[in-house]
Amino acid sequence: MLKNRDKPVLVAHIVPGYFAAIQSKPYWQPSWSSRQRALLWMVAVGSPVAPDLDVIYNVLFRGFSNHSTLWTHSLFVHVIPLLVWWILQRIGRWPYLQTLMWLAAIGGLSHLLLDVIAHSTPLLYPFSMTMFGIPPQRVVEGGVWAYLTDPIFLFEPCLLTLAAIHWAKHHLHDQRTQRAVLVILVTGLSAFIVGFLLLLPILQEIAVSLT
Numbered sequence: 001m002l003k004n005r006d007k008p009v010l011v012a013h014i015v016p017g018y019f020a021a022i023q024s025k026p027y028w029q030p031s032w033s034s035r036q037r038a039l040l041w042m043v044a045v046g047s048p049v050a051p052d053l054d055v056i057y058n059v060l061f062r063g064f065s066n067h068s069t070l071w072t073h074s075l076f077v078h079v080i081p082l083l084v085w086w087i088l089q090r091i092g093r094w095p096y097l098q099t100l101m102w103l104a105a106i107g108g109l110s111h112l113l114l115d116v117i118a119h120s121t122p123l124l125y126p127f128s129m130t131m132f133g134i135p136p137q138r139v140v141e142g143g144v145w146a147y148l149t150d151p152i153f154l155f156e157p158c159l160l161t162l163a164a165i166h167w168a169k170h171h172l173h174d175q176r177t178q179r180a181v182l183v184i185l186v187t188g189l190s191a192f193i194v195g196f197l198l199l200l201p202i203l204q205e206i207a208v209s210l211t
Contacts, residue, residue: 010118012159013048016110019163020044020103032096043100047107073115075123078108117155119147145207149200154193161189 021044028037051072058068071077082105088098115121120133120140131140139146147153164185172178196203 010114010156012156013052013111013114014045015048015159015163016114017044017046017048017103017107019166020106020110022166024099024103027095027099029095036096040099040103044103044107047104048111049107051108051111070122070125073112073121073123074125075109075112078105078112081105081108118152142207145210149203149207151197151200154196157189157192161185 021041024040024044028040032040054068054072055066058066067073081101085098085101085105088094088101112121112123116123116133117135118133118139119135120131122129123132124130133140135147135152136150139150139152165182168178168181168185172181
């Protein structure tokens, strides 16, 4: 995706999928089995990561961090489940499949949105190789190390912490434990942000030496 540079893979891609599943749960029907519910969670958390599976494969088995195909980052691919969801909703059929398609669409489209923010992506592939994005030029040209040493990287720990806070508030029923975890999460994030920004000039020098 990034020309001649390794591509950063955002761990925070799973966060929109997590929140999409949470938002859809009120519409889950009691008749749906535990396996069906597990599949909904798998689609919700897996679909935001799926466009980067080729990068993960290349890192593990081919020794480089970049895409083998750009189809996974084409807007047209991820609009398909959204259209299927819309059609099923209009005809009022197959509510389970509706939910699956909605989660898949949200996951894929959220992946593209985060990529636009983090490092740019070819939304109109294969009709155009134009890269759509809002990151600094040093991130677009510098690859993984430039991304990891730019303030835009802070978007990722913020998203992960937000998901962790939501989970703690809804799954830790002991009030004392819940407050302690929330304090740790907020304090930890704040300390990380401050430390990261203070060390940023040094980190960017290191990144330049590694690229």
